[in-house]
Amino acid sequence: MRFNEKELISLSRQPSERAAELGMRGPKKGDVVKRRLVKLVVNFLFYFRTDEEEPQGALLLEQCRVEREDSLAFSITFLDEAERKYLFECDSQEQCQEWIDSIIKASYEFMRKNLIFYRTEIHRLTGKDPLEQYGIEDETRFQVTSGLHLMPKDI
Amino acid sequence: MKLNERSVAHYATCDSPPDKTGFLFKKGERNTAYHRRWLILKGNMLFYFEERESREPIGVIVLEGCTVELCESAEEFAFAIKFDCAKARVYKMAAENQAAMESWVKALSRASFDYMRLVVRELERQLEEIQEGAAGLQGRPKSSKKAGGVARSKSGASFSASHVPSTQVTGAALAQGSAHARSLQEEVQLPSGTSKENGVAWSKPSALVNGGASLESPVSPGTGCFSKLHDWYGKEVAELRVEWLQKNSSLSLFNLCLMIFLPNLSLTVI
Numbered sequence A: 001m002r003f004n005e006k007e008l009i010s011l012s013r014q015p016s017e018r019a020a021e022l023g024m025r026g027p028k029k030g031d032v033v034k035r036r037l038v039k040l041v042v043n044f045l046f047y048f049r050t051d052e053e054e055p056q057g058a059l060l061l062e063q064c065r066v067e068r069e070d071s072l073a074f075s076i077t078f079l080d081e082a083e084r085k086y087l088f089e090c091d092s093q094e095q096c097q098e099w100i101d102s103i104i105k106a107s108y109e110f111m112r113k114n115l116i117f118y119r120t121e122i123h124r125l126t127g128k129d130p131l132e133q134y135g136i137e138d139e140t141r142f143q144v145t146s147g148l149h150l151m152p153k154d155i
Numbered sequence B: 001m002k003l004n005e006r007s008v009a010h011y012a013t014c015d016s017p018p019d020k021t022g023f024l025f026k027k028g029e030r031n032t033a034y035h036r037r038w039l040i041l042k043g044n045m046l047f048y049f050e051e052r053e054s055r056e057p058i059g060v061i062v063l064e065g066c067t068v069e070l071c072e073s074a075e076e077f078a079f080a081i082k083f084d085c086a087k088a089r090v091y092k093m094a095a096e097n098q099a100a101m102e103s104w105v106k107a108l109s110r111a112s113f114d115y116m117r118l119v120v121r122e123l124e125r126q127l128e129e130i131q132e133g134a135a136g137l138q139g140r141p142k143s144s145k146k147a148g149g150v151a152r153s154k155s156g157a158s159f160s161a162s163h164v165p166s167t168q169v170t171g172a173a174l175a176q177g178s179a180h181a182r183s184l185q186e187e188v189q190l191p192s193g194t195s196k197e198n199g200v201a202w203s204k205p206s207a208l209v210n211g212g213a214s215l216e217s218p219v220s221p222g223t224g225c226f227s228k229l230h231d232w233y234g235k236e237v238a239e240l241r242v243e244w245l246q247k248n249s250s251l252s253l254f255n256l257c258l259m260i261f262l263p264n265l266s267l268t269v270i
Helices: A005-014 A095-104 A107-128 B005-013 B098-109 B111-140 B157-168 B172-183 B205-211 B222-233 B237-247 B253-261
Strands: A020-027 A033-042 A044-049 A057-060 A063-070 A074-078 A085-089 B020-029 B034-044 B045-049 B061-062 B066-072 B078-084 B088-096
Touching: A005 A033, A005 A044, A005 B061, A005 B078, A020 A095, A020 B098, A057 B005, A063 A095, A063 B253, A074 A095, A095 A107, A107 B111, B005 B034, B005 B061, B020 B098, B034 B098, B066 B098, B078 B098
Parallel strands: none
Antiparallel strands: A020 A033, A020 A085, A033 A044, A044 A057, A063 A074, A074 A085, B020 B034, B020 B088, B034 B045, B045 B061, B066 B078, B078 B088
């Protein structure tokens, strides 16, 4: 699948939510933990070999699950390949929790849910749709009833 | 550079609803003819397929840091997605009619994560103001009680939406976030006597009485909302505002409105 690599690399240089050197282990059998500079920018997690300008790789953080693995580590799994885990090792429990929280909040879909929540709440409290004043109330991406993802799903 | 391509492709075709779909003519990368493609816009990702029935996308354009412009072209109803980085590609597209072109341009120019974040923060801020107003009117800090007999909004889906995160795996293990957030709930106390930012006189009291302590209502709401709210309320409101303004130093409220209404859209029709 093609993707706009240059632009993605450029994105990796943008200010990040969170960046740190962590231990990282890939999902393949036989992968070992390696030190990587891990950087969270919008809904991408970039990882760099230390001292390299360009990222070695990027993970789009949609349709994924973040879990605590032990006191210092967390993992990311993607829903379409639940057996494959990316493991990250932190330096402290705090750091680990901070990363988990940040990654959970880093997905576009998560933000969309928040937006819908706020929009509905404000409307309920004030009787007004807060998006109307910006003329964006009809945008598909802000709709509450846009379908299946509002239903609880079985794993 | 590696990318978790399989999972990215899965995002395109999984059952979360897309923001826009349709046929467009896309100018080729090597072969510079226009090819008809089936496009799926989801979040900040624009996927293109050979056919509507194709299982896998040919490719994806990450729509972060781009602008969408109308452009002069031999093709009618043409527009371009442009990026700011060095030697960036220009993605030229053409729609089948004026309405489709305008619709795509609008959708694409609001597709970035940054834009979504802006709107979310604005609504967060508005809700916070309403909460302050409510606390002020009720003369006490908000207590953590569940708004049991939940008043459903018109849409009806609102509370199912807010219950989803606890059971739905999509978007990460919020069970984790939920436990974290719930312990934070007890700490959520609005500073009493905080002055309202813009002096907006909110609502008829009746609306607020019903609304009441709304924040705690959904049990496992967008639980991230709660940890976000904790982030907000953990600091003084004034401090937050300064911080926000510093991050967005050039944004006056007017600019904010403009940006929300027409972000990334520039018209260069010749």
